[in-house]
Amino acid sequence: MYRIGFSHEKYIALQSEKIAQRIGQFGNKLYLEFGGKLFDDFHASRVLPGFAPNSKVQMLSKLSGIAEIVLVVKASDIEKNKVTGDYGITYDEEILRQTDAFRSEGFLVNSVVISQFAGQDAAVRFKRKLELLGVTVYLHYPIADYPTNIPLITGENGFGQNDFIETERPLIVVAGPGASSGKMAACLSQLYHEFKRGVSAGYAKFETFPVWDLAPRHPINLAYEAATTNVGDINLIDPFHLEAYGVTATSYNRDVEGFLVLDAIFKQIWGVSPYKSPTDMGVNLISECICDEDVCIEAARQEIIRRYYNALCADRNDGGLRQEIQKLELLMNATGAEASQRAVTLAALNKAEQSGTDCVALELPCGTTITGKTTPLLGASAAALLNALKYLANIGDDVKLISPIMIEPIQRLKLHFLGNVNPRLHTDEVLIALSICTATNPTAEKVLEQLPLLKNSEAHSTVILSQVDFNVFKRLGVNITCEPVFHNDRLFRK
Numbered sequence: 001m002y003r004i005g006f007s008h009e010k011y012i013a014l015q016s017e018k019i020a021q022r023i024g025q026f027g028n029k030l031y032l033e034f035g036g037k038l039f040d041d042f043h044a045s046r047v048l049p050g051f052a053p054n055s056k057v058q059m060l061s062k063l064s065g066i067a068e069i070v071l072v073v074k075a076s077d078i079e080k081n082k083v084t085g086d087y088g089i090t091y092d093e094e095i096l097r098q099t100d101a102f103r104s105e106g107f108l109v110n111s112v113v114i115s116q117f118a119g120q121d122a123a124v125r126f127k128r129k130l131e132l133l134g135v136t137v138y139l140h141y142p143i144a145d146y147p148t149n150i151p152l153i154t155g156e157n158g159f160g161q162n163d164f165i166e167t168e169r170p171l172i173v174v175a176g177p178g179a180s181s182g183k184m185a186a187c188l189s190q191l192y193h194e195f196k197r198g199v200s201a202g203y204a205k206f207e208t209f210p211v212w213d214l215a216p217r218h219p220i221n222l223a224y225e226a227a228t229t230n231v232g233d234i235n236l237i238d239p240f241h242l243e244a245y246g247v248t249a250t251s252y253n254r255d256v257e258g259f260l261v262l263d264a265i266f267k268q269i270w271g272v273s274p275y276k277s278p279t280d281m282g283v284n285l286i287s288e289c290i291c292d293e294d295v296c297i298e299a300a301r302q303e304i305i306r307r308y309y310n311a312l313c314a315d316r317n318d319g320g321l322r323q324e325i326q327k328l329e330l331l332m333n334a335t336g337a338e339a340s341q342r343a344v345t346l347a348a349l350n351k352a353e354q355s356g357t358d359c360v361a362l363e364l365p366c367g368t369t370i371t372g373k374t375t376p377l378l379g380a381s382a383a384a385l386l387n388a389l390k391y392l393a394n395i396g397d398d399v400k401l402i403s404p405i406m407i408e409p410i411q412r413l414k415l416h417f418l419g420n421v422n423p424r425l426h427t428d429e430v431l432i433a434l435s436i437c438t439a440t441n442p443t444a445e446k447v448l449e450q451l452p453l454l455k456n457s458e459a460h461s462t463v464i465l466s467q468v469d470f471n472v473f474k475r476l477g478v479n480i481t482c483e484p485v486f487h488n489d490r491l492f493r494k
Helices: 008-023 044-047 055-061 073-078 092-106 121-132 184-196 219-227 239-245 253-270 295-320 322-335 341-353 379-394 404-417 426-438 442-448 467-475
Strands: 032-033 065-072 106-113 134-140 173-174 202-207 236-237 250-252 359-364 369-375 457-463 478-483
Touching: 008 032, 008 055, 008 202, 032 184, 044 219, 065 073, 065 092, 065 121, 065 184, 073 106, 073 121, 092 106, 092 121, 106 184, 121 134, 134 369, 173 184, 184 202, 184 253, 184 467, 202 253, 219 236, 219 250, 219 322, 239 250, 239 253, 250 253, 295 322, 295 478, 341 359, 341 369, 341 457, 359 379, 369 379, 369 442, 379 426, 379 457, 379 467, 404 426, 426 467, 467 478
Parallel strands: 032 173, 032 202, 065 106, 065 173, 106 134, 457 478
Antiparallel strands: 236 250, 359 369, 359 457
């Protein structure tokens, strides 16, 4: 059953006030590095029930009149066609998506920085594309011996070679499509250039996780480690904060490793550093907005279990994830989580054993579990989705919402004209067919209106789902996992 553990309203009020205070600390010009997701932070919304995926955007909207957005993407990520985990699109496409998303919320977005630029062909093409779309592009270059050679970094052949980003607002939010995009280096480069121009600008960091005033091995922080197994982030005690204040605070390896460099760069530019620790740099007030810690602890455990299942499936598809799987197993053990604690998983497996076919179980936010199995007409995901919608609409299970007469022509189209092998309807096809039925069937319309109520449901499939079904569940706000098993023994899967 879905329960709230985090106060969204309190977070928006406190966090926006904290950032406004930090702007004033630095002479009314602050470069704020945003770690993690600014839009669509589904990880935070799963681990902190009550945290909306767009909470951070809503918080920044309080400051939209004084804020502008600078997006940073690494040239090598463009070259490698690196793909985002949430949307399955390349990093350059994600920059375009984020630009549109920010602008639709009323934010000023004029600039994109391509970091670590060394003439990569794909980066050159992307730069040209952005410029044709009216977006100003700035280039930041590799710096030899970065980050240890401070005199070089803070000289003309270091930050001095980077383009200066023209900005016009007091708050500059620096974001990117993923970790290690070059956001911090872009901020520090701007401090160097601003100082040369006689402008006193500051730097701060907003990082949702790890939560600095929760222990490194607190389940909420360990869920962050689970989310970053691909980059190897590790929570640890901030040694600088402990030495400076005698207070224990949680940071993570990359921030601790980079702080000496950041501290040295501040001193080289200004003569003094405004911070004594990585924790000092942050403006995170997450823990103050947790209203039910037990709920969040259990949500964190469930998130680690979901990450574990996702890694098993990714390894089954592409291989090479054994180390990540082992790390996730250690994290489950550290939080007392077991795969069997995902109740919807057991429901799906039990249904599959009873029916002898692939099944999907879906646990609604109210706690009720609905199942669906593969039939000649519908895939298990489509069946479970229809069954759940009928339950929410209080429609009997025996009521046929979509006539087989309507489904069969769709199957013929798929098999004979579109080259599909599987005739069964996917979730998106079922929803389209159901939408068509609403023109003549009020019951179908009533059922379709229940879709928003699926948000925050849990679901599990006894086989690896097609990307279509997986994406539909995600768009509906359903947390979906799968057994690392294929539906059949075909080698080519599309």
